[in-house]
Amino acid sequence: MTVSKTATDALRSSRALRREPADSAGDDSMLQLGELSGLLGYSLKRAQLRVFEDFLRCVAPLQLTPAQFSVLLLLDKNPGRNQTEIANTLGILRPNFVAMLDALESRDLCARMRSTNDRRSHILVLTDKGRAVLARAKKLVANKHEARLIEVLGPANHAALLEMLAKLAQEF
Amino acid sequence: MTVSKTATDALRSSRALRREPADSAGDDSMLQLGELSGLLGYSLKRAQLRVFEDFLRCVAPLQLTPAQFSVLLLLDKNPGRNQTEIANTLGILRPNFVAMLDALESRDLCARMRSTNDRRSHILVLTDKGRAVLARAKKLVANKHEARLIEVLGPANHAALLEMLAKLAQEF
DNA sequence: CGACATTTGATATAGTCCATAACAATTATT
DNA sequence: AATAATTGTTATGGACTATATCAAATGTCG
Numbered sequence: 001m002t003v004s005k006t007a008t009d010a011l012r013s014s015r016a017l018r019r020e021p022a023d024s025a026g027d028d029s030m031l032q033l034g035e036l037s038g039l040l041g042y043s044l045k046r047a048q049l050r051v052f053e054d055f056l057r058c059v060a061p062l063q064l065t066p067a068q069f070s071v072l073l074l075l076d077k078n079p080g081r082n083q084t085e086i087a088n089t090l091g092i093l094r095p096n097f098v099a100m101l102d103a104l105e106s107r108d109l110c111a112r113m114r115s116t117n118d119r120r121s122h123i124l125v126l127t128d129k130g131r132a133v134l135a136r137a138k139k140l141v142a143n144k145h146e147a148r149l150i151e152v153l154g155p156a157n158h159a160a161l162l163e164m165l166a167k168l169a170q171e172f
Numbered sequence: 173m174t175v176s177k178t179a180t181d182a183l184r185s186s187r188a189l190r191r192e193p194a195d196s197a198g199d200d201s202m203l204q205l206g207e208l209s210g211l212l213g214y215s216l217k218r219a220q221l222r223v224f225e226d227f228l229r230c231v232a233p234l235q236l237t238p239a240q241f242s243v244l245l246l247l248d249k250n251p252g253r254n255q256t257e258i259a260n261t262l263g264i265l266r267p268n269f270v271a272m273l274d275a276l277e278s279r280d281l282c283a284r285m286r287s288t289n290d291r292r293s294h295i296l297v298l299t300d301k302g303r304a305v306l307a308r309a310k311k312l313v314a315n316k317h318e319a320r321l322i323e324v325l326g327p328a329n330h331a332a333l334l335e336m337l338a339k340l341a342q343e344f
Numbered sequence: 345c346g347a348c349a350t351t352t353g354a355t356a357t358a359g360t361c362c363a364t365a366a367c368a369a370t371t372a373t374t
Numbered sequence: 375a376a377t378a379a380t381t382g383t384t385a386t387g388g389a390c391t392a393t394a395t396c397a398a399a400t401g402t403c404g
Binding site: 082083084094095097098110118120121124 | 351352353354355356
């Protein structure tokens with residue numbers, strides 16, 4: 001119940017940002033953003049909130065958050081890994097990853113299997129249902145979410161944006 | 173005390189992301205990100221965390237978070253506004269803005285003045301100290317933070333990135 | 345082998361951020 | 375004058391993040 005509420009709650013969220021920031025016009029109600037519009041961090045955060053909001057909307061039928069989707073993606077592409085490895089590559093701390101996995105496992109999207117080699121670790125595997133949900137999620141993300149992004153930005157800009165963000169995430 | 177700890181704690185944060193994501197190489201330790209690297213939201217979030225981290229580092233001497241800096245900037249550019257107006261343009265909910273203002277006011281960076289017209293609202297004003305701190309913060313942000321971003325991305329890319337993020341934050 | 349350190353998953357806990365409901369004081373509406 | 379709406383505020387809860395600590399299992403090394 002706590003789990004199923006998560007995606008819905010997040011969807012309902014960040015409505016405060018809807019109150020348009022505004023700039024340029026010296027209106028009575030319009031406030032001047034000033035150098036705030038030139039602050040990359042500010043624009044980054046606002047853009048990220050909007051994009052996550054749209055992601056949640058697009059993938060709402062499957063009740064998946066961006067973080068959960070990234071876990072499923074990673075499990076599919078990297079079979080036979082344990083919790084620490086998956087959590088680390090996603091920048092999730094191990095203690096916090098436990099509850100995330102509990103949620104996914106309780107929905108039968110993945111499972112923990114005790115490793116026979118190292119009986120401390122849990123090998124993470126996608127269930128059949130997990131693979132099915134992931135496949136449907138991929139389609140929703142590609143056809144609705146990313147498609148809209150590409151439409152708004154233009155294909156070339158979208159690619160350039162991705163490249164710059166990757167560079168920021170790495171060489172910074 | 174809670175206030176002064178905020179910026180420091182945030183600085184010390186997000187060390188988990190330091191464990192390099194990795195892709196391409198089919199190493200033993202390197203996990204495949206797969207379509208995750210093509211997900212704009214994923215790159216956006218990681219980039220935003222890195223940029224905020226750098227912002228905190230650069231402006232650490234002044235103990236200002238990005239949110240606090242944006243408030244000071246807005247107060248300076250928009251005198252005579254009340255809490256609701258400032259909070260709304262920054263996407264902060266009024267209840268949450270109260271504690272933020274308490275922190276800034278307790279450091280004598282701004283002050284609430286009861287409006288004579290509408291005795292419900294508080295007109296927000298920067299104190300002299302607030303203006304001085306803002307001026308120093310602006311220099312740190314421009315010379316250290318943004319300068320580094322421009323260096324990494326290149327001036328043209330930096331401008332293009334800002335434009336695209338603004339478009340995402342608006343037309344989305 | 346046996347003492348000691350390390351790793352893995354997990355629990356507990358605390359802090360920050362975000363969101364909603366509700367309230368008193370004040371102002372607007374009718 | 376009665377009612378509604380707005381402003382700042384408090385209380386509260388949920389989500390996300392970070393640290394310390396633990397037991398079980400494994401690794402190291404004398």
